[in-house]
Amino acid sequence: MARVEQGGPAAGALVAPGRLPLLGHALPLWREPIAFLTSLRNHGEVVRIDIGTWPVHVLTTPEHVHSVLVRQAQRFGRGRIFDRLRPVFGNGIVTTDGDFHRTQRRMIQPAFHRNHITGYAEAMCRQAEAMSSSWTAGHEVSIVTETRRYAMSSVAEMVFSGELSRPAVAEVHRSLPVVLEGMLLRAVMPKSLDRLPIPLNRRFDTAAERLRGIIDEVIGQYRGRDAEGRHDLLSMLLSSTDPETGRTMDPEQVRDEVIAIMLAGTETSATTLAWMFHEIGRHPEVAERLHAEVDAVVGTRPVRPSDLGGLTYTHHVFQEALRLHSPLLFTRRALVPITLGGVSVPAGAELAYSPYALHRDPSLFRDPEVFDPDRWRRDEGERPRAHRYIPFGAGQHKCIGDSFAVAEILAAVASVATRWHLEPAPGVAVREVPAGIPQPSELPMIPVARR
Numbered sequence: 001m002a003r004v005e006q007g008g009p010a011a012g013a014l015v016a017p018g019r020l021p022l023l024g025h026a027l028p029l030w031r032e033p034i035a036f037l038t039s040l041r042n043h044g045e046v047v048r049i050d051i052g053t054w055p056v057h058v059l060t061t062p063e064h065v066h067s068v069l070v071r072q073a074q075r076f077g078r079g080r081i082f083d084r085l086r087p088v089f090g091n092g093i094v095t096t097d098g099d100f101h102r103t104q105r106r107m108i109q110p111a112f113h114r115n116h117i118t119g120y121a122e123a124m125c126r127q128a129e130a131m132s133s134s135w136t137a138g139h140e141v142s143i144v145t146e147t148r149r150y151a152m153s154s155v156a157e158m159v160f161s162g163e164l165s166r167p168a169v170a171e172v173h174r175s176l177p178v179v180l181e182g183m184l185l186r187a188v189m190p191k192s193l194d195r196l197p198i199p200l201n202r203r204f205d206t207a208a209e210r211l212r213g214i215i216d217e218v219i220g221q222y223r224g225r226d227a228e229g230r231h232d233l234l235s236m237l238l239s240s241t242d243p244e245t246g247r248t249m250d251p252e253q254v255r256d257e258v259i260a261i262m263l264a265g266t267e268t269s270a271t272t273l274a275w276m277f278h279e280i281g282r283h284p285e286v287a288e289r290l291h292a293e294v295d296a297v298v299g300t301r302p303v304r305p306s307d308l309g310g311l312t313y314t315h316h317v318f319q320e321a322l323r324l325h326s327p328l329l330f331t332r333r334a335l336v337p338i339t340l341g342g343v344s345v346p347a348g349a350e351l352a353y354s355p356y357a358l359h360r361d362p363s364l365f366r367d368p369e370v371f372d373p374d375r376w377r378r379d380e381g382e383r384p385r386a387h388r389y390i391p392f393g394a395g396q397h398k399c400i401g402d403s404f405a406v407a408e409i410l411a412a413v414a415s416v417a418t419r420w421h422l423e424p425a426p427g428v429a430v431r432e433v434p435a436g437i438p439q440p441s442e443l444p445m446i447p448v449a450r451r
Contacts, residue, residue, distance in 0.1 A: 013057060013343045014044040024050025033328065033434045038357040045341040054080070056331070057345055059353045062364065064340050066387040068332050068351060070395035075338055078397075079331030080350050088179060088208045090256030093400065094264060105400065107240045107249065108257060111233050112400055119231075121305035121407045123157040128415035129302050135447045140425055143274050143443040147412070151270035152176055154408050155262050160218065161232040171214040176266055178207035215258055219251045234258060265401055268327075269408045271437045275325040276318060276413060278443055279371050281424045286373060290314055291450065294417040300451065303414045311410055314417075316373040318409055322391045324371060326355040327437050330393070355390055356438065364388040420447040 016039075019025055028036040029051060040047045041060040049056050059065050068076050082095045089095045093104045110116075131150045135141055156169040182204035222238055237254045241247070249257070280287045290313060297310040331352045338345050345351065360368045365388070366375070392399035399405070416422065424430075425444035432438040 013046055013048040013345075015048045015050075016040055016043055016058075019050055022052065024052050024054070026051055034356065034432060034438060037329065037354045038360060040354075041357060041361055046343040046345075054350070056350045056352050057340075057343070059340065059351060060357065060361075061341070062358060062387040062390070065353045065358065065390065066394065067340065068353070069390075069393065069397070070387075072338065073395045073397075075334065075336050076332040076351070077335055079333045079352070081329070081331040081352075089260050089263070090212075091253060092256040092260030094260040102396070103242050103245065103247065104249075104253075104257065105396075106244065107242050107247075108237065108400060110240065111236045112404060114403070116233075116236075117403050117407055118305050120154075120158045120404060121308065121411060124154045124408050124411040125303045125305060125415065127153045127157065128412040131412065132416045132419050135420065137420075137447055137449045140444045140446050143277050143422070143445050144270075144440055147273040147277070148177065148266065148270040149173070150412055151266045151273070151408065152262075154269075155265040157232075158265075158404070159233045159258055159262060161235075168214045168218045171210055172262065175207035175211045176262065178203050179211065179263065182207075211259060212255060215255045216251070219254055219258075223251065233261070261401065264399065265404060265408075267436055268399075269405045271435075271439055272318070272322050272325065272405075273409050273412055274440055274443055276321040276409065277416070277422050277445060278424070278430060278440060279321050279324070280317065280413075281422050281445055283371055286317060286371070287421060290317055290413070291417050291421070294414050298414055298418055300418060303411055303418065305407070305411075307414060308407055308410045311414060313373065314410055314413055315406070316376040318406065318413070319376045319389075320371055320373045323359045323365070323389065324369075325432070325438060326359045326391050328356050328434060329354050358388065358390070361388075417450075419450060421450055422446070423448055 016025060018028055020027065025036070029049070037058070040049070040058050045059070045061045045064060047058045047060060049058055059068065077097045078095060082089075086095050091100070093101055093108060096104065127150055130153075131146055152172055153169075156172050160168055182200060218234070219238070222234060234254070237249060237257055238251075240249065280290060293311060293313045298304075298307050329352055331350055334345050334347055334349045334351060336347050340351075358364060362368050387394070392402040392405075422445040425446055428442060428444055430443055431441040433441050
């Protein structure tokens with residue numbers, strides 16, 4: 001480990017080993033980002049890495065992350081990764097800060113009220129039933145493809161409604177996967193490379209443009225006579241008013257919020273759901289207990305929204321899958337000089353934290369590599385450190401749709417469990433592929449009828 005000289009950009013910060021001239025730590029971050037980020041806890045509580053010539057201070061303890069996200073949140077802005085995603089997200093709540101972000105959150109929050117979540121859950125249950133009923137016993141299915149299609153359909157039905165929106169839903173299925181696959185690379189690579197006419201950039205830019213264009217078209221139609229009587233999320237956003245200022249959103253802002261909700265609601269849910277099926281499939285004892293709970297709560301009929309609250313063990317399986325397969329990296333930017341863990345960080349410096357690395361830290365979780373849903377039982381006896389579990393973030397930027405995601409995932413797992421036991425396809429080694437949330441390299445599974 002090396003120490004930055006006093007008077008440098010972050011006096012006192014430890015520099016992770018392996019830094020190269022000009023490249024910094026770009027090579028290990030590019031080649032093995034998961035292993036590299038999880039290794040940083042061995043080098044300090046605040047560790048400096050260089051991505052090229054861009055210094056980033058990585059926080060490796062939940063206390064420092066909580067300080068940045070909650071206790072001293074007003075001293076930090078979104079950070080470089082969110083700036084780099086602005087061409088896709090626009091000025092949605094995913095990328096904005098300060099008073100504007102607070103206003104937008106106030107206006108959007110009612111759409112995620114418990115009463116609306118119940119309505120959305122009805123659509124989720126329908127989509128989950130359609131997914132599970134489309135499978136054939138003994139015929140291999142791609143779980144990654146299925147969960148992404150399910151998540152996109154559920155989010156699209158929440159956002160849009162009726163015949164008017166069919167072209168938008170079709171474009172979501174076409175363009176959203178391309179945008180999701182390119183987001184992490186676009187977020188960390190130098191901005192100067194954005195305009196290079198390479199296939200990655202062309203696919204990403206074209207898909208983002210198509211997505212924004214089709215949503216603009218639907219918004220234009222919603223603002224006319226076709227909007228009458230609609231109760232979907234897009235209609236709520238178009239009619240929402242800030243209770244403090246009376247301000248409404250213009251069409252461009254509504255579009256940005258819709259894209260943010262669709263991207264966030266698809267990637268996290270689809271990937272977590274895929275990993276859940278993977279973990280259930282390779283842990284027979286977990287599958288047996290989950291199926292027993294679903295049988296007791298749901299039986300053989302289709303899942304209803306009222307069933308979801310009774311799926312306690314299934315929820316523990318969800319929490320454990322999300323702990324093991326969490327978002328890889330988030331950033332914040334210091335707006336004023338601050339000190340964290342005895343390390344001086346100047347105004348303008350970038351900070352980062354990895355929920356993935358925190359959730360696999362042996363000082364925070366017993367046997368962190370072991371899939372153990374029982375660790376989430378209230379009577380389990382483990383006395384955890386505070387703020388250790390943050391899959392949806394914390395503080396003023398905590399994911400606004402976390403309850404939606406939980407309902408979406410539980411509805412799918414329960415619907416599948418009423419019909420099928422999913423067995424891993426033989427001879428397939430499932431690997432984690434770096435992305436915003438690490439993705440399964442491939443995940444073929446075989447549905448086996450339970451009844």
